Amino acid sequence: MSNTVLKTTLFVLLSTLSVVLGCRGNQKDGVLVAVSINPLVSLASAVGGDRVEVARLVPPGASPHTYEPTPSQVVMIGRADLVVLVGLGFEFWAEDLLSATRPGNGERLVVYLSETVEPIDGNPHIWLDPVSAISQVELIRDALVEVDPEGASVYAENAARYISELQDLDRELVSEIGTWSQRSFVAFHPAWVYFARRYGLVQAAVVEETPGREPSPAELAGIIDTARRIGARAVFAEPQLPPGVAETLAEESGARVLFLDPLGGSEAPSDYLELIRYNVRTMAEAMK
Numbered sequence: 001m002s003n004t005v006l007k008t009t010l011f012v013l014l015s016t017l018s019v020v021l022g023c024r025g026n027q028k029d030g031v032l033v034a035v036s037i038n039p040l041v042s043l044a045s046a047v048g049g050d051r052v053e054v055a056r057l058v059p060p061g062a063s064p065h066t067y068e069p070t071p072s073q074v075v076m077i078g079r080a081d082l083v084v085l086v087g088l089g090f091e092f093w094a095e096d097l098l099s100a101t102r103p104g105n106g107e108r109l110v111v112y113l114s115e116t117v118e119p120i121d122g123n124p125h126i127w128l129d130p131v132s133a134i135s136q137v138e139l140i141r142d143a144l145v146e147v148d149p150e151g152a153s154v155y156a157e158n159a160a161r162y163i164s165e166l167q168d169l170d171r172e173l174v175s176e177i178g179t180w181s182q183r184s185f186v187a188f189h190p191a192w193v194y195f196a197r198r199y200g201l202v203q204a205a206v207v208e209e210t211p212g213r214e215p216s217p218a219e220l221a222g223i224i225d226t227a228r229r230i231g232a233r234a235v236f237a238e239p240q241l242p243p244g245v246a247e248t249l250a251e252e253s254g255a256r257v258l259f260l261d262p263l264g265g266s267e268a269p270s271d272y273l274e275l276i277r278y279n280v281r282t283m284a285e286a287m288k
């Protein structure tokens with residue numbers, strides 16, 4: 001059997017299984033919410049509280065940009081009452097799962113958080129702006145009320161509490177970032193554009209415009225030029241940056257390489273509020 005045939009067979013088998021499991025919805029303890037990435041676990045859990053079980057599709061350490069779902073995730077997404085995705089094509093790998101796991105069944109609600117924001121060039125990293133996260137929490141609250149109307153008052157209360165924590169975080173960031181002497185940075189991949197727009201920072205250049213594709217020597221030279229010209233003190237890298245590229249950039253431009261983490265859950269904190277604080281503390285090392 002070829003690999004493709006095997007994959008297809010497995011997929012059909014598991015899809016059928018997931019539909020069967022999906023029909024057992026009434027026997028579940030709570031509402032099952034499937035989310036794509038780690039930060040959305042925090043948002044959905046904060047609103048759902050004890051009434052929901054939140055399952056994450058992309059495991060810590062994996063890149064959502066180049067992700068391939070596993071068979072157990074086909075089952076998970078098939079059982080979910082609510083699926084929370086970023087949208088803007090970010091979870092391109094989830095679209096087939098969604099159409100395969102419950103064809104024509106209206107019981108599962110799928111929401112796209114990007115519907116609440118003004119997108120910047122189709123960039124999906126909307127969760128990294130804590131003020132945008134407020135509208136995202138409101139969308140999750142409304143979606144939970146739709147799939148579980150009995151929990152409406154609980155969801156409203158939980159959402160209000162979390163929104164006030166996000167507002168506190170925003171105030172904290174405004175006063176912290178306001179003291180930084182450096183406003184421009186070079187990014188490994190364009191994860192921080194919404195964050196930058198919110199807090200008056202400037203992404204001057206990007207190393208990997210397309211996730212997973214390393215820059216050519218000519219592109220790298222262009223980035224080094226930009227970094228020198230703007231006097232960038234920081235290159236925002238991520239753990240998956242090839243170390244060679246990071247070292248070259250740092251040596252040639254005089255900037256420091258800061259390892260940020262837009263997702264968390266492995267070395268960086270898993271909790272959304274703590275993850276943002278962790279990244280801002282790291283940025284401050286070079287930008288203050």
Ligand SMILES: [Zn+2]
Nearest residue numbers: 065125189191
């Ligand atoms: Zn990304």
